[in-house]
Amino acid sequence: MTVKSIGWQCPACRINLAGEAELRCSKCNKSMVRNGRVLDFSELAPNLPLHIAAYLKQLYETAGEVEPDIPFDWRINHALKVITSKSGGGVCLEIGAGDGVMTSSLEKLFEQVYTLDWALSYAKKVEAHTQKAICLVGDAQFLPFSNHCIDFVVCTEVLEHVLIPTQLLLEIRRVLTAEGLCYLTVPNSIMRVLSRMRPTEMSHNSHVNFFNPYGLQNLLFRMGFEVIEAHTILGPRSGLRGMLAKIRYIARRRLTGMIIECLIKPLKDPWVFWKALEVSLGKSCKSEQ
Secondary structure, three states: OOHHHOOEEOOOOOOEOEOOOOOEEOOOOEEOEEEOOEEEOHHHOOOOOOHHHHHHHHHHHHHHHHOOOOOOOHHHHHHHHHHHHHOOOOEEEEEOOOOOOOHHHHHOOOOEEEEEEOOHHHHHHHHHHOOOOEEEEOOOOOOOEOOOOEEEEEEEOOOOOOOOHHHHHHHHHHHEEEEEEEEEEEEEHHHHHHOOOOHHHHOOOOOOOOEOHHHHHHHHHHOOEEEEEEEEEOOOOOHHHHHHHHHHHHHOOOOOOOEEEEEEEEOOOOOHHHHHHHHHHOOOOOOOO
16 A cells, blocks of 8 residues: 555645655644554544534444444445446545445445545444555545545535535535546435424434435535436335335425435536626625635
8 A cells, every 4th residue: 555646635734744654744743643554634633613523523433333334235235336337447535434334345446445434443444344445534524635636536424424514515526636526425304304203303313414405406516516416316115105105206306215316526617606696796706716
């Protein structure tokens, strides 16, 4: 494994990291910790003044230590089929790898795979389940990569967990190449409304954001993405009740699947929405180049 196979940046101050066995930020005076194929960037991540951030990090670390491996279910199988049909090799970044249930399959589709999770316990599981993937520990809202070095990003059921989803999307856009793709999925909050589920009945997950198909596409456009494809996925159904669910799914314009999936790419002009807003306000603002 060669750590310098791509450009690394400090996720806090954005200067290039230097070093061979150890990647170090000369400005922050902090280093990445390397152990085998696990690269721990958590010390370099910005320390956000958010009270819930430290609590959630500890929660995910504990989950990685005590939770059983994620089963290979229909959602993962579907995601891999889509990724296989769209992948063109190159460098892949998997955000929110968990215990690596998809990572070994991604290794067969791309020349190099980087996986990232907030918990060291999960990164160690991914290393054990894979052959060559480089397992990163860090905050997905502040990625340690240089600009435009990733060909494909996999971000399945992560956006609902992060505290600042707009920041994560901006980071994905920053690291993707001009023609790079991102496969992104989130749970569909419409199903929560239709099932009349109360907040107290959702205590089995750590979701802090909730998305519907229209709201997600608007968010992606504002964050500088072109939405190539967007669907909701119903999931397998059988018997009479399953048939009725499929009929309702079609009748509701296919908006009531359990999962929203999107294939997105960076817009050539990621500021197109904001420039239009400037015009409508009759004011010119300085934007990121």
